[in-house]
Amino acid sequence: MLIRLHRARQRLAEIEEPSPPLSLIAQDASLSLGHFIRRFTAVFGETPHQFRTRIRLERAKELLALSEDSVTDICMSVGFSSLGSFSWLFSRHFGEPPSDCRQRLYPSIALPGHGQSHITPGCMSLMVGAWARSQFSRSTSVKDQLG
Structure with a gap:
């Protein structure tokens, strides 16, 4: 039974339109x-x-x-048919309306072709630092070998 419930959960997680009714998902789980x-x-x-x-x-x-x-487009693309219901549920779940969430999250991410971000993810800083160290050690070892 757990396997059937897990499959049903996977199906519920798919964002497709129209959404299959729960009765059909239950039927597929033989319940x-x-x-x-x-x-x-x-x-x-x-x-x-x-x-x-x-x-x-x-x-x-x-x-x-x-x-x-x-x-509105995002609301519809994830399967909600009412912007008001979506905004209310979003605010209740995340503690802020979708528009405020976007203002808080969107500018802090660097997307290609969308200008410079004021926040650099830590993983990028580490990668650049590692690359710079490897370039420095490579250039100094060549100089030492040449003379």
């Missing part, structure tokens, strides 16, 4: 809808609907940070 909801909640700690909504909200947050699409 009645009520039993599916109870078992899913017992195993994963949230209802299938709560899980699907959370996954969509998390995907929307990623898109707000990484794309220039409008909040």
Whole structure:
């Protein structure tokens, strides 16, 4: 039964339109809808609907940070049909409206062709530092060998 529930969870995590109804996902898991909801909640700690909504909200947050699409376009692309409901759920889940989240996240990420960022990710600093050290050690060892 756990394997069927895991497969159902994977299917719920897919953001596709139109979303398959829970009754179809329950049927694919060989469970009645009520039993599916109870078992899913017992195993994963949230209802299938709560899980699907959370996954969509998390995907929307990623898109707000990484794309220039409008909040409305993002809302629709992750499977919500009402901007008002989406904004309310987003605010409730993340503690801020989607537009505020975008203002906070979007400028802090350097995207190719989108100007210079004022924040450099730490991994990039480490990589540049390692490259510079390797260039320095290579140039000094050549000088030492030449003379």
